[in-house]
Amino acid sequence: MAKYCKYDHPGEVTKKVGDSRTCIQMRRGREDIEKFLIWELVHGEINFWKDKWCPTDHLEPLQQDKEEDLLVKDCWSGNEWSEDALNTILKESSAERISKIHFDRNKKDQIHLIKRTSSSLSKDIQNSIFRGDNCQCNIFTCKKFLTPSMLFFSWRVLNDLIPTDDILKLKGLKVISRCHLCKNNQEFSDHLFFSCRFSRDVWKHLTSKFNLNLINVGRGNIKENLKDWQEINLMSLPFSVAWFLWNARNNVKYEDIGTNPNSVGSNCQAYLQKLISWKKFHKILKNLPNIELKQLKVIKVRWEKPPYPFIKINTDGSFTNRKAGIGGIFRDHTSKVLLYFKAPYIAADALDTEATALYWALNFSMEIQWNKINAEVDSYLLVDLITENTLPPWHII
Ligand SMILES: [Zn+2]
Incomplete structure (x- = not known):
């Protein structure tokens, strides 16, 4: 985005000779969607004249010569609009309308869809664009x-x-x-x-x-x-x-x-x-008379405190094609967290990450001499390997 809007405000990027296909598509997308979007005023770090944060007819300038980089927050004084600032740039009627717009500096910055129909912004955008x-x-x-x-x-x-x-x-x-x-x-x-x-x-x-x-x-x-x-x-x-x-x-x-x-x-x-x-x-x-959907089985799992003087370690590994990570947490019989760790890891598969997370947790315990340990993992296969119900693959050995 920054690449395509290096010199212009995103709302003002116009067609240029040599525009890439991506740039053309982004501009078309903007035309389709911008009428549905409006900024909510929070930190006010949006352009006073160019971003859409109020109806455009609310912004009648006092002079043609506008300060292009003016931010909305520049017209605020604490948690109120600065009447002086508004009156120096806007006609009286506009300044009055703007001064009534509410803003809340404590909330998170976000852009709104004018007509929300569902809880998901991307779904709303899709609904707005893919109309019949x-x-x-x-x-x-x-x-x-x-x-x-x-x-x-x-x-x-x-x-x-x-x-x-x-x-x-x-x-x-x-x-x-x-x-x-x-x-x-x-x-x-x-x-x-x-x-x-x-x-x-x-x-x-x-x-x-x-x-x-x-x-x-x-x-x-x-x-x-x-x-x-x-x-x-x-x-x-x-x-x-x-x-x-x-x-x-x-x-x-x-x-x-x-x-x-x-x-x-x-x-x-x-x-x-x-x-x-x-x-x-x-x-x-x-x-199709014979469809049989497999019934999903839901198993509720709840963390329980270990009995005194045991310490419980819960470990987990996450694995995708590109990266993996391991982590674990140690808690005592009162649920108090004694130690936790997390680290990136280069893994062969999901089982590898699960096994490594447990290995490091046990290693820590030995070093600190916590000798009474309950270990909980969320991999059936790992439990089977440890309890020797299944032979481990070579890379886990
Ligand atoms: Zn083919």
Whole structure:
């Protein structure tokens, strides 16, 4: 953002020769969304003339020559508006209206959506932008059955904004194209989502699990066959399948995580089952008498004090593809915290982080000579390894 607004206020950045695609898209996005946003006055560190913090007709300047960098807080005196400051820059009627606007310097800075409809700002923005009237190809009708990320992804698919190799080539990038799912073809979206051997297997998985009748649906290009999907009332289906295929492709390409059609098919299946049971996704449910959703089992876990003279250590490890961390906390029989630790860690997998967190906790205990220890971890596998129910993998030994 800072890169694109180096010389201008974000609300005033205009079209320039040589603007990048990102810059053009951000400007378009601003035009769509700025009418819905307004700043709440808190610290007042927003531009008096250029940011939107009150109706624009409230700001009639006294002189044409305005101080461009004036901040709202410059017109405050303590917790009140400074009448002198307002009267030197605004016409009398404007100054009077502004002086009635309430502000609270103790709250957190935040931007507001003028018409809030839900508790989530991103959902509200999505609702505001993806309204039926300005939404291409009626993607809006899928809103109920797609997450906001999926909906945005679908919009990108329909606008050829998914960076498949063919699109990158159109942009002038030299790429050696290869489909990361079948490794046997060039990559373009129609191939990736329908004709690829891998995606055909995913579709096969779904049609057999859900008894889908797709005989009359053209499956070559999402955009061109959208009407077919619409007619059988399943417009969101190709987009959700494409979303899971796209994620699998990205995992292979960028994270080097292997995948197979069965696991992608199962992800799609699980998602569809959720839609059927929670969002009333009628059409498939009618055709499918045998869906059995696995009942989730909820186990309540509560921390309990250790008996005297034991000290309880609770350890945990977190692990993602890119980073890992370990931590632990020591508490006595009165729940008093005696010690805690946390550290980043380079791990092979989640079990590695869990085991390492416990190892360090026990190590600390030995050094401090706390000899009566209760250890609690949240990994069943680790408990099994320690109690020797399971043989450990080599890297844990
Ligand atoms: Zn392929």
